[in-house]
Amino acid sequence: MRYLTDRKRAVGKGASGTGTEHHWWMSASAVALAFMIPTWLFIVGTTLGADQQTVISTFASPFPAILTALIVIVGMQHFAKGTEVWIEDYVHGTAGKALKIAMHSLAYVIMATALYALGKMVFIGLLLGN
Amino acid sequence: MAEVKQVERPLSPHLQIYRPQMTSFSSIMTRITGNGIIVGVLLLVWWLLAAATSPAYFDFVNAIATSWFGDLVFTLSLLGVWYHYLAGIRHLIWDTGRYMDIKTAEMLGWVCIIGSVVLTALTLIIIHL
Numbered sequence: 295m296r297y298l299t300d301r302k303r304a305v306g307k308g309a310s311g312t313g314t315e316h317h318w319w320m321s322a323s324a325v326a327l328a329f330m331i332p333t334w335l336f337i338v339g340t341t342l343g344a345d346q347q348t349v350i351s352t353f354a355s356p357f358p359a360i361l362t363a364l365i366v367i368v369g370m371q372h373f374a375k376g377t378e379v380w381i382e383d384y385v386h387g388t389a390g391k392a393l394k395i396a397m398h399s400l401a402y403v404i405m406a407t408a409l410y411a412l413g414k415m416v417f418i419g420l421l422l423g424n
Numbered sequence: 425m426a427e428v429k430q431v432e433r434p435l436s437p438h439l440q441i442y443r444p445q446m447t448s449f450s451s452i453m454t455r456i457t458g459n460g461i462i463v464g465v466l467l468l469v470w471w472l473l474a475a476a477t478s479p480a481y482f483d484f485v486n487a488i489a490t491s492w493f494g495d496l497v498f499t500l501s502l503l504g505v506w507y508h509y510l511a512g513i514r515h516l517i518w519d520t521g522r523y524m525d526i527k528t529a530e531m532l533g534w535v536c537i538i539g540s541v542v543l544t545a546l547t548l549i550i551i552h553l
Contacts, residue, residue: 321519324512331509335502338468339551342498343490346482349475366469373465376458400462408469414476 316375323372327365334365354419359412366408374401447526450533454511457504464501467494502547507540 307313341352352358377397385393442448467489474485488494514532517523523532 321516324516328509328513331505335505335547336551339502339547342471346475346479346486349472349482353472353475362472369465373458373462380455380459404462404465404469407473411469411472411476415472418476 316378320372320375323368323375326368327372330361330365330368334361337361350415350418351422353412353415359416363409363412366405370401370405374398446530446533450511450536453507453536454515457508457511461501461504461508464497464504467497499544499548503540503544506543506547507536510536510539510543 310316337352337358341349341358344352353362374397378394381390381393381397471485471489474482489498514536517532518529523529
């Protein structure tokens, strides 16, 4: 039997342990992404299929480079925290924790890879004098 | 707090005996699209990495990214992005306490589905202009 009263169980940070922090972060990053996604889709969509030179000079220019970096940084964290929701529904205990860590790791690997690629293209762009 | 009695509570109906509804379907789709987009992101970031690596590697990855498989992945991802985009806005609206009644919620589900197809078509038309 539990000696906690109903009220005691309800106050504080609740069942999640982190209160509304997760929900609020997802909402805030969603708004940020909503502003950035349409323009970014246009940049990526018009660059896909181009030759390597064009791809490099496009992503070496300030606006596409910064926007893509922002999309990757905010988007990958939004993805990682988003996967937590279904993991909490379907996978419990240690397996659930492991899966959350794996999803966060995947997100950060993608983020770092994209930032590396962007950085290198900016550098190549400088060398080529774009 | 005296005896804690185990009350026979009714079980909540399981998913498989529920009649599919627009509200549940559009909610499930939000989850599927949000997670599924990662396939397109993987292919795109691989393509970016290849562009920054070498001409030979770019040719290899670019051939995959622009093949029928790449087209399929990116088109489905685009559809997924727009669906998730609209469904996300729907959640932001719901968070303000508005449009929570069933009729409007179902209508917003249709907005997400039809809207995502329309926005995908528009995007494809615009980028091919």
